[in-house]
Amino acid sequence: MDGNEIPVRRKVPSLVMISTRVIAANINNLIDIGSTPYHLLESILCKMNAKQLNNIEIISPHIAVHSDKLWRGLIEKDFPTRPSELDPILSRESMPYKALYEKYTKERQLFERDSTARLRRITKKIELQKKENKVTPVKELLKDPTIKRRPYNFGGSSRQTVLPTRNTILNKVRKNLQHRTLIFKKEHLKPYSAYDSFKDKPIQPPRRSFTNIQTSPSRGIYSQPIPTPVTKPSITPTTVIESPNPVPSSSIRSTTPPPLKKRRSETSVFLLPRQRPNVQSAVIKPKPKAKPKDIDEPSSSKIKAVKSSIFSR
C-alpha cells in the first residue's frame, strides 16, 4: 500500500446509488419521471437521447427549467461538426440550446429530403458519362469531317511524306494543279499504270502446244522447240519482262501484225491470241529489238523483236 494514498473506507452502497444504478440500466423504459426532482435524475437524463428528453420535458415541465444544458451535450454528440456556441438571436429563447438543436435537426432533414433528388442527378450524370464511353457497332468507319485530311493515294504515287506546313511553294503548286485538272480535264491522258496493258487483252492461260516439244533442262522453260514461222502476234513487248537469258525472238512478238501463220510447235509464256485483229497500236509503239538469236528464225517474219521493259514507254 502506498502511504500517499488516502485510505478510502468502503461503505455499504446507499439506496440512492442502488436506485440510480437500476434506473440507468433501464433508461430506455423510462417514460415518465413524475415529480422526481432534477438533481436526482441529472446523471440519468444526460444519458438520454433527444427524443426521449423532449418527451420527458413535455410530460414533466419542471425538468425543462434545468435541462437546457443537457441539450448542449446533445448538440455535441449528434452534430459534432457544427458549432455549439449560441448566436445572439437564439440566446433570447427560453431554451436556447434546445432551439439550436432543433435548428440543426431541421437543416439535416432538408438535406436528407433533397438527397434523393441529388442522388438521381448524380446517377444520371454517371450514366451519360458511361454512354459516351460505350462501345456501339457501326456500319462503316466514318472519319471526322471536321479534321482536314490530305487526299490519300492508294496507288502510291505520292511517295513523299507530306509535311504539316501549309504554306510551302510545293503545296501551292499542288493546289494549283488540282484546281486546273478540275477545270481542264484531259481524259485521254491516263495516269501511268503498269497493269494497263493487261486490261485490254484478257489474260488467258498459256495454251498447250501438242507439237514436237523438245524441252531440255538446259534450255529452260523459255526454250523453244523446232521453230516454225511466227504467225500470230502476242502480247505487246512493253509488258514482257526481259529475262536474263535471251529469249528467242520467236517468243517475242511485235506489235505490228504479221501475216497470219499457224505456229503449232511454238510455245511461250505469253499468250498468243487466236484471232488476228488489228492490234491497237495507237498508244503503244513497237520498239525495235536486237536480232533474234535463234538461227532458225525465218527471215521473212515480220515480227520485230522489240526489247521490252516496264520502264519503257
Place this chain on the structure above:
Amino acid sequence: MSSDTEYVTLVSADNHKFIVMKEVAQISSVIKSSQGFQEGETGKISLDMDGDILECIVEYLYYHYKYKDQAETGNIPEFNIPTHLALELLVKADFLDI
C-alpha cells in the same frame, strides 16, 4: 424480546406497519431526528409512502445494519430492488437520506 432492544413502528401511507429495531431505523438520519419529537414518545413513525416501498426500505435498513462492518474487508452481496419501484425508491431514499 429483550428490554435493551428498542423498537419503533414505521407506518406506511396505506397503513402497513413495520416494527423495526430502533438502531436499525436510526440508520436513516431523518428517522433519528424524529425521535426528538412526538415520534420519540409514541414510537410510531408515519411515512408518506406505499407499503411496498416501505417494505423495501426496511429491507435495505437491515441490509445496511448487517453489512456495515464488513464493507471494508470483504465482498458483501448486492442489494437488489424491483425495477418498477426504482424511481420511487430513489425519491424516498433521498428523503430518508439512506
